[in-house]
Amino acid sequence: MSNFSCKLFDNLILKSPLILASGISGNSDGLLVRAAKSGAAAVTTKGVTLKYQKGAENPVSTDWGPGLITNLGLSNPGIESMAYMIKTFRNEMGDQTIPIFVNIHGESAEEYAEIARLIAPSHPDLLEIDLPFPDETLAREIRHAVIENASGIPISVKISADYPKIGQLAKVIEDAGADAISAINSMKGLIVDAYAAKPFLSSGSGGISGPAIKPIALYCISEIYQAVNIPVIGTGGVLTGLDMAEMMMAGATIVGVGSALYYSGYGAFSQIMNEFETFMKSEGYQSTSELVGKIWR
Amino acid sequence: MEKTILNKEKRSHVFTIDRIRHENEMTSSLIMKESLEGEPGQFLLLWLPGVGEKPFSIAGTDPLVVTVADVGKLTHEIHTLQPGDRVWIRGPFGQGYQAYGTDALLVGGGYGASPLLFLAETLIEKGTRVQVFLGARTKDLLILKDQFEELPLKIYITTNDGSCGIQGFVTVPLEESIRNLPDPQDACVYACGPKGMLIGIDALCEKYNIARQLSWEAIMRCGMGLCGNCKIEMPDTWDEPSDKPGSKKAWLVCRDGPTSFTK
Numbered sequence: 189m190s191n192f193s194c195k196l197f198d199n200l201i202l203k204s205p206l207i208l209a210s211g212i213s214g215n216s217d218g219l220l221v222r223a224a225k226s227g228a229a230a231v232t233t234k235g236v237t238l239k240y241q242k243g244a245e246n247p248v249s250t251d252w253g254p255g256l257i258t259n260l261g262l263s264n265p266g267i268e269s270m271a272y273m274i275k276t277f278r279n280e281m282g283d284q285t286i287p288i289f290v291n292i293h294g295e296s297a298e299e300y301a302e303i304a305r306l307i308a309p310s311h312p313d314l315l316e317i318d319l320p321f322p323d324e325t326l327a328r329e330i331r332h333a334v335i336e337n338a339s340g341i342p343i344s345v346k347i348s349a350d351y352p353k354i355g356q357l358a359k360v361i362e363d364a365g366a367d368a369i370s371a372i373n374s375m376k377g378l379i380v381d382a383y384a385a386k387p388f389l390s391s392g393s394g395g396i397s398g399p400a401i402k403p404i405a406l407y408c409i410s411e412i413y414q415a416v417n418i419p420v421i422g423t424g425g426v427l428t429g430l431d432m433a434e435m436m437m438a439g440a441t442i443v444g445v446g447s448a449l450y451y452s453g454y455g456a457f458s459q460i461m462n463e464f465e466t467f468m469k470s471e472g473y474q475s476t477s478e479l480v481g482k483i484w485r
Numbered sequence: 486m487e488k489t490i491l492n493k494e495k496r497s498h499v500f501t502i503d504r505i506r507h508e509n510e511m512t513s514s515l516i517m518k519e520s521l522e523g524e525p526g527q528f529l530l531l532w533l534p535g536v537g538e539k540p541f542s543i544a545g546t547d548p549l550v551v552t553v554a555d556v557g558k559l560t561h562e563i564h565t566l567q568p569g570d571r572v573w574i575r576g577p578f579g580q581g582y583q584a585y586g587t588d589a590l591l592v593g594g595g596y597g598a599s600p601l602l603f604l605a606e607t608l609i610e611k612g613t614r615v616q617v618f619l620g621a622r623t624k625d626l627l628i629l630k631d632q633f634e635e636l637p638l639k640i641y642i643t644t645n646d647g648s649c650g651i652q653g654f655v656t657v658p659l660e661e662s663i664r665n666l667p668d669p670q671d672a673c674v675y676a677c678g679p680k681g682m683l684i685g686i687d688a689l690c691e692k693y694n695i696a697r698q699l700s701w702e703a704i705m706r707c708g709m710g711l712c713g714n715c716k717i718e719m720p721d722t723w724d725e726p727s728d729k730p731g732s733k734k735a736w737l738v739c740r741d742g743p744t745s746f747t748k
Binding site: 213225245246250253381384386446450 | 497712732740
């Protein structure tokens with residue numbers, strides 16, 4: 189395999205641009221290890237809250253054709269168990285150092301500060317802040333609250349496509365001191381079963397992911413890329429090596445996959461990297477940095 | 486492959502109950518008007534709008550049969566349904582049983598027998614010699630005994646309390662039958678039931694170096710390999726495939742399984 193290492197920050201270099209995004213398998217150290225051993229260059233935990241959350245009743249997810257819809261109701265073991273999971277993950281991986289990113293979810297700046305304080309001693313390689321709703325003031329407050337408590341751990345803020353001026357929001361987040369931007373989150377949607385005359389998911393609405401949101405993700409990433417100077421962690425509907433190349437050309441430095449594990453299982457990582465390598469070779473690219481933001485250069 | 490295929494197949498479809506067969510005091514089989522393509526050992530997700538959705542073994546495909554034990558909120562609600570009522574079903578999902586060898590030994594613990602009648606019918610059609618071992622705590626918890634007895638196969642019944650068949654665990658007649666196999670290398674044990682029973686059967690098969698396909702149970706949520714809720718650790722005897730690194734300690738019942746195959 190060619191060298192596709194890529195630098196997210198000066199002190200964080202990944203063996204490839206392909207990582208496990210937040211939301212899939214991220215409630216289990218065993219499954220995070222499986223993703224890492226399957227080829228993920230970094231893994232992201234599922235969104236973790238201050239306390240354990242049981243989550244929603246079934247049905248929580250379905251394949252509706254062009255994409256998936258999921259609402260697990262933020263089921264997660266709580267931040268203290270997550271600290272333990274980070275330790276177990278690192279023990280299991282031994283010499284193979286695969287960075288672990290922790291996605292955190294709160295309702296207020298104070299709650300984010302508390303979560304950051306509790307997870308900081310475990311030194312995750314990155315804290316990904318799941319913005320509860322896209323509001324510039326809140327983004328700034330949360331970012332400040334986390335930075336105070338995160339003891340120098342790099343921070344990325346994950347934003348959804350719902351915000352009309354996504355580049356402007358990203359700039360606000362960068363100015364508040366974020367180290368990266370993750371985009372996009374799954375998008376709110378609703379699936380109705382006509383025969384049942386009811387929403388299919390027990391929670392009603394859910395997050396749309398998979399191929400259905402890929403063009404939206406590419407648009408948002410390219411807007412963000414043009415607005416900021418910090419790296420973009422791209423997510424949204426990547427299933428193939430070409431999808432990954434396209435997302436990097438739109439402006440992503442690294443790319444996360446989630447729904448791909450539904451479509452292709454854990455083999456998705458090696459499949460995407462093989463396709464990516466074929467593309468890089470056939471087009472004569474030497475390094476991943478040549479791709480990032482290529483459509484704008 | 487075109488995504489439209491997924492569109493048609495992956496969403497829930499309405500099925501209508503044609504008739505209901507009572508298996509025992511707490512277990513009934515819903516026999517639908519419609520059929521569903523699927524293999525023995527695969528599962529489906531059955532949704533009752535407003536109540537919930539749970540995984541069930543496919544107990545027959547043409548017409549579709551679903552065997553349901555009354556053990557919780559959703560299954561209790563299912564037991565109130567009548568012929569003509571509708572249920573919502575998506576699937577099939579997961580890895581089913583594969584035909585392997587001339588002799589098949591099918592082992593069902595309690596309502597774990599539910600996919601095995603369909604499996605027995607499928608294997609007999611392929612010309613496999615079938616023996617069935619049904620075990621339960623007590624006589625009232627046995628299911629499908631009469632249906633198995635109508636098929637050309639040998640059947641062994643065990644109950645822990647001796648209320649039906651041989652008293653003791655199902656592994657006792659199973660071990661004897663394994664010993665009497667003409668060629669253990671040309672045979673396979675197929676089992677479905679509680680984890681403890683599967684572990685016992687796995688150890689027994691390891692002792693006699695016989696192939697086995699075990700169908701594992703877990704509390705399943707998404708059923709699509711996303712949430713990780715049904716993750717289990719496989720027994721030591723199970724070899725991790727080289728194309729699935731890390732799967733031994735994090736095996737997804739919904740995607741890698743529900744059936745594991747050890748040769």
